[in-house]
Amino acid sequence: MRLSPYATPVLAALGLLAVLTLVALLTGAFSIGAVWDPRLLAILALWAAAWTLNVVLSLRVRSAGGALAVAALFGASLIVLWELTVRLYDVPQVILPPPSLVAETFAARAGTLWADFVQTILKGALAGYVIGCGAAFLVALLVDRFSFLRRGLLPLGNFMAALPIVGTAPILVMWYGFGWQSKAAVVVLMVFFPMLVNTVAGLADTTQMQRDLLRTYGASWRQTLTTLRLPAAMPFIFNGLKICTTLALIGAIVAEFFGSPTLGLGFRISTSIGQLDLGMVWASIVVAALAGTATYGLAALVERRMTFWHPSQR
Amino acid sequence: QEMDEVTLQLKWVTQAQFAGYYVALENGYYEEEGLDVTILPGGPDIAPTQVIAGGGADVIVEWMPAALAARENGLPLVNIAQPFAASGMQLTCWGDVGIESPEDLDNRTLGVWFFGNEYPFLSWMSTLGIATDGAAEGSVEVLKQGFNVDPLLQRQADCISTMTYNEYWQVIDAGVTPEELVNFRYDEQGVATLEDGLYVMEENLEDPEFVDEMARFVRASMRGWKWAEENPEEAAMIVLDYDETGAQTEEHQIRMMGEVAKLTAGSDGSLDEEAYQRTVDTLLGGGSDPVITAEPEGAFTHEVTDAAQN
């Protein structure tokens, strides 16, 4: 869609507003009276400049690379703004560290972070993700096969999906110990129902005509499953897989709050807050966000390759 | 009359461990001193040090190891009063696994509180020369213990950290007999560190008005503590009334008050410098990875307690 020329200032103002709230939320460092001091003006000016550049850029770009550049520019301007705000307003480091400190910590403690990553993501989250999504998939097949189960299990599923992890995590740590196994169990519980619901919805997402076609062939349930329902369910399955990546990550980290060995991202975040090592806290968050974004991206990529035929991918 | 507002951040949830402050509030001692006190209960992962650094509280209840570590990390906290004279921390182990003395802790799995509460333990292990990575022979495997005594009851750990006034009794309440347990009090091991002191930001102490405010605060608080020591049951009931979660029970709080009274007994609020030095030595001492690396300077002041006692 082509934008009219006066869209730029309007969007700039909009962006300004958005970031103002963001900054206010993040730091909360100034009261209303301080709004019109020069520091704020500097920050706003910088933001306006970055946003304008972004608007101009986004109206030009057409390629995927260009889109990435716009997103990266936006992220970069947020980070610069953060750094600037923290420095100009002397925000205490133990409240919000500047990104530069986070980067420093990240580099200096890479070894520790790697071990945490292995413990939390590769062991806890991944194991739980695979088991949980796998089990949900198999149960979905059962539920799809026996409509009695569908009508009996799915309403309960909505109920169970609402069990907050903060309640289940202590129980599961008590049951499965302090190691990664209990984290995996928490993740299983978190991803199971979203995946189940998506897969079941996907398996049902065929048109009457598509099903009737196979009925005229006298196809068996298995044949219907492999040639029709599973391919048709793919977009839904991937949707579930994508949602579950972030859930798995969060589950594994939070479960570590309720007992863990002396490593893992959740352990690190909690312990580092206690030690007022906020650089390390945010470095751990960066690791988590990187891992989450990467897995999400990976899932999206596989989705693109596997469901190339779906209108949303063309 | 203008009331001065004071916000106190506790280290943990509302319980008899903090009875003195709640008593002072309930009995109007603070009011008598012209103070309008807000008590913020703590909870898991609320770091009082962080709260005061952000300006969310004027004064906090914190353990000295965490406060000194924060001070070394650039957050200048100063101890202005020390209502707790003795340490209530201990390591509680199953007797039947064959632990009789600290030397037997090698190769065991131990539950430890983190979040700034791990410093006393690390110092102790350091003093004993026991590594805590769980990897090598002759080291202990450390678990980050959650908020309860389950790891011990479930035998996921051989020992866990307990407070004399709280977790220990939860173990007992779970049906375990005292004979089945072996306790290592940090006091008796010579590695006791000071707990539950009152800390403020150093820069605030330059303001005589603030010092005066704190003097009144400490005076009222100590009055509260002494009253609580003498009326443990009523104090427990006051605590119970302030507990918004409704989770605490009468029996447990009364007992806790009794145990806490043993720790506050004899303190008039002023810091015992000998105990301070012992804490510092413990934290500095031991092997490779001391909690603090240099003798702290100006980490406490008698100014407030001196003023309070006049």
Added chain:
Amino acid sequence: MAEARAATAPGPADAVISARGLDLTFQTADGPVHALKGVDLDIRRGEFVSFIGPSGCGKTTFLRCIAGLETPTGGTLSVNGMTADEARRSRAYGYVFQAAGLYPWRTIGGNVRLPLEIMGFPRAERDERVARVLELVDLAGFEKKFPWQLSGGMQQRASIARALAFDADLLLMDEPFGALDEIVRDRLNEELLRLWDRTGKTIGFVTHSIPEAVYLSTRIVVMSPRPGRITDVIDSPLPRERPLDIRDSREFIEIAHRVREGLRAGHVDE
């Protein structure tokens, strides 16, 4: 396939499809819908029968009953001497739906191969058959394309190829050419006639177009709605060999006229 002739077959001896007093009522939230009411019809082997009638008169429903996709609520229906459901299980039908309904995740070749896979044809034969039917509908060379890469007309032809691939005796087609333009439609009409002539299949064909019905059929069944019933059955005296311009002949126009009259009669209530 479908050679078994049960002795119990009702209807005339040479009827492939025989319906007697067929009723079908759908239970819906707004009350029952009488989609079919007392339908009697016999279709002989090798006939080309068209069904025509206003929207909602039950054409699709009747075809679906024949194919065992819908269960009648009354009357009897036999196909090759079996029940429709048995006939479905013995894979007696090729069914072409109104829309192409190709599976988007399969190539054109893969779509046509689908029934062959399901019915367990040997691998070599599959390829050979796919090639042959694609040739027949003029889609040779498009085997590797995906459905969305083809025009609507081409998709529809692919779906016809799919129904032809496994050589069912009975071809049921529900407005297969509805979405096509007149010229393409003409061509496909011609080809369908030729195929029918060559293979001797029995064909049931639903259409909205009077000329199409007249051009293709040996018999035209006119239906009318509320409740869906047969109001007229018109035998076509046209020869088997039908060039396109037969449509300008007097005979053709006369039959077309009769069909139109029949249709209009059924329409009075709307």
Added chain:
Amino acid sequence: MAEARAATAPGPADAVISARGLDLTFQTADGPVHALKGVDLDIRRGEFVSFIGPSGCGKTTFLRCIAGLETPTGGTLSVNGMTADEARRSRAYGYVFQAAGLYPWRTIGGNVRLPLEIMGFPRAERDERVARVLELVDLAGFEKKFPWQLSGGMQQRASIARALAFDADLLLMDEPFGALDEIVRDRLNEELLRLWDRTGKTIGFVTHSIPEAVYLSTRIVVMSPRPGRITDVIDSPLPRERPLDIRDSREFIEIAHRVREGLRAGHVDE
């Protein structure tokens, strides 16, 4: 509305729509698609022009160009002496899409009222107009119904009412009756003719059906694809007054034949 006549208007003085060498090329992932190539056409005020041609020949694209929904990549196009986009902004068009495209959350009345709300008609006039056009398409009494409560034919009539409500001079209709059965279609054809006769609107009409094109039009534009171009323009000598059975007349059949030939010629490459 749309009364301004720029002095710069190309084409003949009485042409409402005038296209000269119109080109439109879509850039797609598979390379450029020449949807229209060198299209020349003048449409006079009050004409009824049908566009017919095989699928993909650019009929819709041409109609969209006229309506200012698509920007030509070459040539000139003037509507009422303005550019198509200016004409669109001055709300010169009523456009009827192939599907009814009613908004499901609005009642039939609400749907017809939509353009009136957008164009800022006074409230009282809105109601009066809605009532009038619903009457016109035989839908009086259905104002409060929702689209899904109506049959396909009724929905299509509602969408025509919607396009008529604001009295645009120019009515563009893209296969409006494609989805209807023959009888309903006949009826709507008759009504459309009557409306055109009464209001003197200029109408551009896309269809796949040769009889429909011949029955309705004063002029029939035959198009052919790859690239989309006009291959024939056939003037109809039929009188303005056209009963349905004019379709059995010799004249009618002759024109239809000519259109069919024109179509077939454009089809050779497929």
Added chain:
Amino acid sequence: MRSLVPVLVVVLGLLALWYAAVPVMNAAETLTRAERAGAVIDPPTAVERRDLSGLTLALRNPGLLGESWSLERPRLPAPHQVAAEIWATTWDEEVNGRRGIVQSGSFSNRSLIYHGGITLAATLSGFLIGSILGILLAVGIVHSRTMDLSVMPWAIVSQTVPIVALAPMIIVVLYSVGVQGLLPKAVISAYLSFFPVVVGMVKGLRAPERMDLDLMRTYSASRGQVFWKLRLPASVPYLFASLKIAIAASLVGAIVGELPVQKGGLGARMLAGSYYGQTVQIWSALFAAAVLAALLVWVIGWAERRTLRAMGVAG
């Protein structure tokens, strides 16, 4: 109500499974208690038993498991224990308890109703903030290519930040600006709930097909008119679908926000249960949360049905 029977059957099946699992899960503790009472256990010492599974222990000492359904601190409480606790902390507490509504005129802080109310307040305010923010962002994203390209990817990234782990810090940060009580919880709630709304609304606002939009263009409608008359109504079904997800997420956020600050709410209740090893209390708070979630989702579903029917969209 066609699903009533299947749901009942499945529930009964789960209950049976649950009852059967209780002695196995609680075997170690039950046997230790039996041992203290003087029974002879196989194997005889707790240390030997430590590495045996619950199933093995239960099978070896089948006669001594009677207590496992009534332990005070079970690893797995029996269903009737949870039910009794729920009864005790709702009806019984309010009617007969010292602080209950009958005695004190206000809900008791030992009652799940009181704590559920606190959580509900935080959930609703977070949900309100989150969904309004989500809708605004979606409107921006749909109307501005710049926002689409720059905000959308970061909205996804934002959800990979383990906000739940940061909850205590957020609360402390908000302390530093003097914000306490409801708002910090609402902020966490809003953070978790805005995302599904953004995703759903973007989808919904883009749901109108080309033809629907083209119709508006033939009327030469303004952006505002297209928004109010086309995009917004078209997005309503999507909005409700995502609101259902969002309110469940809000509830989780509120509970998480209650965890660090022990000032009541179901989250505080769960933690208190965990702190004192009162598993029965955790389970009952969990059930209360799930019931609350189901209720909230049902309310939105009800509003959805009402709205859609009023819009004439639902058949």
